């Protein structure tokens with residue numbers, strides 16, 4: 001059987017829209033160095049590395065090889081994993097599997113992206129089927145916008161409801177020194193920002209960021225020696241839907257991949273009432289409407305109740321289940337690192353290292369990843385060894 | 387390859403060349419484009435295990451993981467399930483140049499199909515588009531058809 005695994009250190013760059021001062025591998029090294037410092041380890045202590053970013057973004061196809069100077073992977077077991085938007089969470093889960101298997105004691109997970117080095121939308125379009133979907137598909141924003149139009153029709157949610165999510169996340173980002181966008185905003189700012197793809201406006205959606213994140217996973221027996229409070233992996237779950245956009249967008253059923261992944265993860269972690277039993281959530285919310293709809297799929301509230309749940313303050317820093325103390329994806333989006341940042345930030349909360357963004361007494365934290373054709377990863381971390 | 391040669395700034399190297407690819411449409415996919423050319427209608431494929439009718443037709447039902455061969459004729463009409471009108475400029479990797487905007491990206495449930503077909507809706511005024519509206523396909527003239535997704539020009543809203 002698998003053995004318990006804990007996160008013992010995290011590192012991330014200070015995220016920006018453009019880092020012409022470094023190439024990708026130099027930027028990766030910044031995050032790795034910070035993670036090793038946090039775990040009080042040297043690269044010699046790392047037994048294996050899992051790294052990931054978005055395919056086609058920087059046009060570097062063998063990232064595992066190309067990045068070794070930055071990742072520290074010279075003459076170590078290293079592999080690249082890429083699953084679109086979920087890449088960071090999948091990299092984390094693969095590192096967890098490495099350690100849980102008993103084959104490796106200390107494994108480094110790395111996610112990174114230099115969004116400034118490509119046309120993000122053009123690169124994302126290459127994830128869609130070239131014969132059927134690529135002609136009409138136009139990247140992440142309109143695809144998410146279609147989900148929003150269906151949700152608004154189904155439950156009567158408004159553009160103002162969605163704006164609350166941007167206001168919450170962008171204001172939380174002021175407490176996170178690493179966050180990319182650090183300017184407070186209001187509902188009016190969101191409503192008055194340019195319409196990119198109805199009903200998504202500029203401030204409803206994540207930015208393009210250059211950045212990297214690294215997380216150290218360690219085995220039971222090793223983790224406790226490295227830190228007083230590891231963030232133990234309580235559960236991890238992955239659900240992918242389909243290749244074709246039209247197969248995975250039966251919106252009336254909700255985000256089915258997230259429903260299934262979270263249900264499985266809750267079961268493994270022994271959680272029956274997520275909003276009560278989870279202390280903090282770092283959710284991959286690439287656009288505002290997700291902050292209303294996907295918390296329903298996660299079971300924080302009932303169907304159609306997302307807007308009310310958020311408006312009542314339940315997801316605020318002092319609410320029932322604070323969401324995105326880091327500022328979330330709407331404040332920072334170095335895509336291949338984005339879902340790993342959710343895991344890292346959840347670990348930071350459990351380890352009590354959150355500084356101004358710390359949720360007091362956080363013992364159980366939820367992290368999610370979202371990608372491509374509406375698929376989902378879920379990770380649950382806890383202070384108690386499982 | 388070129389470099390923006392301002393040595394006072396941090397240099398960046400630029401690559402701007404096209405890379406050609408060639409993708410197989412497959413048997414059922416080829417039938418789909420042939421039907422459009424000959425009969426100006428869509429066809430789907432039915433899974434004998436779960437009963438799902440998929441359009442475009444493909445060889446395998448993902449959830450059942452079994453081979454499909456029952457081609458099902460459909461019409462040229464459907465219903466809008468979701469949509470978005472795209473206003474921002476972006477590079478189209480299919481053409482190498484900016485895609486014309488605004489345009490409306492639509493998820494359409496074709497009559498008789500169970501999954502959703504994505505294409506373009508011929509309306510960019512969002513006040514005139516509603517989830518639930520009926521749409522009808524507009525095809526290219528047969529002599530202009532090339533056996534690809536652009537043989538369907540767009541969908542018109544019909545009510």
Ligand SMILES: [Zn+2]
Nearest residue numbers: 433436447450
């Ligand atoms: Zn089937």
